[in-house]
Amino acid sequence: MGYRGPAMQLHQIDLNLLLVLEAIYTEGSITAAGIKLHLTQPAVSHALSRLRDLLQDPLFVREGRTMVQTSLARALMEPLRRALRGLEIALNEVARFEPTTASKQFTVGLRDTFEPLVLPALMQRVTRAAPRVRITTVRFERRDLEAELASGRLDLALDILLPHGDAIRRRRLGVDRMVVVARRRHPRLGKRLDLKTYLALGHVVASSRRAGPGVEDLALARRGLERDVRLRCQHYYAACRVVEQSDLLLTAPEHSVRVANQELENRILPLPFKVPALDVNLYWHANVENEPANRWLRDQIEAFS
Numbered sequence: 001m002g003y004r005g006p007a008m009q010l011h012q013i014d015l016n017l018l019l020v021l022e023a024i025y026t027e028g029s030i031t032a033a034g035i036k037l038h039l040t041q042p043a044v045s046h047a048l049s050r051l052r053d054l055l056q057d058p059l060f061v062r063e064g065r066t067m068v069q070t071s072l073a074r075a076l077m078e079p080l081r082r083a084l085r086g087l088e089i090a091l092n093e094v095a096r097f098e099p100t101t102a103s104k105q106f107t108v109g110l111r112d113t114f115e116p117l118v119l120p121a122l123m124q125r126v127t128r129a130a131p132r133v134r135i136t137t138v139r140f141e142r143r144d145l146e147a148e149l150a151s152g153r154l155d156l157a158l159d160i161l162l163p164h165g166d167a168i169r170r171r172r173l174g175v176d177r178m179v180v181v182a183r184r185r186h187p188r189l190g191k192r193l194d195l196k197t198y199l200a201l202g203h204v205v206a207s208s209r210r211a212g213p214g215v216e217d218l219a220l221a222r223r224g225l226e227r228d229v230r231l232r233c234q235h236y237y238a239a240c241r242v243v244e245q246s247d248l249l250l251t252a253p254e255h256s257v258r259v260a261n262q263e264l265e266n267r268i269l270p271l272p273f274k275v276p277a278l279d280v281n282l283y284w285h286a287n288v289e290n291e292p293a294n295r296w297l298r299d300q301i302e303a304f305s
Contacts, residue, residue, distance in 0.1 A: 017054075018080060020047040024060060025077055029067060097292035099130035104293055106133065109140040109148060109157030109283075111208065113236060116259045118158060121304040129300070139208075149285040155294055156301070161279040167286045171298065173305035175277040178216055180269045181243050181250040181257050188247065195272040202230040204250045206239040216251045219275045236260035253278055280305075 023033035024044070034044045052058055060067040069077075097104075110118065115137060126133055140148050140157060146165055148154040164170070180198070182189055188197055205214060211232075213221070220226060230248055233239055237260040239250045244264050250257065257268060282301055288294040 014050075017047050017051050018084065020044055021051055021059065021073070022077070022080055022084060024048065024067065025069060025073060097296050099133065099296060101132070102130060102293065103132040104130075104134070106135045106155045106293075106297055107153065108135060108137050108297075109145070109154045109159070110137040111139065111159060113206075113208075113253075113256050114158050114280075117255055118301070122301060125300050125303065130296075145283060146285075149283065150287070155284070155288070156297060157283040158301070159281060159283065161281055162283075164283070169284050169286055169289060171282045171302060173280045173282055173302065175279055176253040176255050177277050178251055178271050178275045179254045179257060180271055181240060181252065181261060181266050182269060183244050183246070184265045184267055186247060186267070189267075189269075193269045193272050198249065198272050199225060199227055202228050202248045204239045204242050204248045205229050205232045206234065206236045206250065206252055207232065208234055214251070215275050215278070216271065219273060223273070240264050240266055 019037065020033065020039075023036050024030060027033045027036055030044045030048065031041055033039075034041050037044070039047075048059065055072065057070055057072040059070055059073045061070065062068075119137070123135070126135065138154070140154060142159065142162055145154075145157060145159075145162060146168055149157065149168060158173070180193055182193070188201060207214065217227070231239075231242060233242070236250075236252055236256050239252070240257060240260045241264070242248060243250045244266055251271060254268070261268065282298060282305075284294060284298065
């Protein structure tokens with residue numbers, strides 16, 4: 001039959017008390033422990049008294065000029081040193097980031113329209129500089145951006161300019177203008193596209209949303225105008241394929257449609273009315289502003305933007 005003392009919960013013990021315990025054990029005296037920890041002798045004595053009360057054991061007993069450890073102090077020391085060393089290693093790893101050796105998983109909020117623009121160049125840099133770093137991209141709801149970053153479910157996010165609170169940091173990576181995509185031998189188009197022809201033709205909308213106007217629709221609405229949307233689909237590539245085989249037009253961000261249109265022969269034309277350019281931004285939370293790993297990934301993304 002075993003004998004068990006009172007149960008001890010970790011939250012009951014100040015980490016500083018454990019540092020004092022280890023220092024007294026190693027140095028052999030309260031005075032020497034105080035010098036090692038840069039504490040006064042009374043402060044070390046007070047910490048030892050608190051430990052004795054918590055553990056219900058004297059821990060050290062004086063024999064002449066030396067302090068002898070009790071059996072409990074000896075039993076605690078090896079696991080305590082392992083724990084303190086493990087904590088020290090963990091804290092040092094967080095405080096620095098060495099790309100060539102670091103094993104790290106990042107989660108980046110990225111809409112699928114941005115993936116072909118960002119991922120090829122990003123992974124080329126990452127695989128060369130940090131072979132053990134892994135990246136997962138995920139969709140996120142724009143209204144949840146701050147919560148996702150604050151919780152750590154997202155390390156970073158890329159998107160257009162979004163409203164956000166003071167805890168969110170952002171870096172402007174560039175701008176994207178809206179253009180029109182049309183098939184190469186479109187019977188209604190000459191060298192340029194005017195507003196009258198734009199409104200007379202049918203349109204494809206590529207959007208992850210089930211409904212709602214695009215920036216081009218809002219710009220038209222301010223002028224009391226509306227275009228004829230015949231198809232709403234989810235991806236720019238699919239929309240470009242539809243345009244290639246029909247007389248429909250696609251209005252979309254230039255960088256995205258140039259990637260989607262690489263294997264096609266569609267024309268890319270200026271939009272015949274003014275629409276504000278889209279700011280592309282990198283977002284992160286203030287709590288990782290100075291975290292080395294997060295700062296490194298931000299720099300990798302900015303380097304090719």
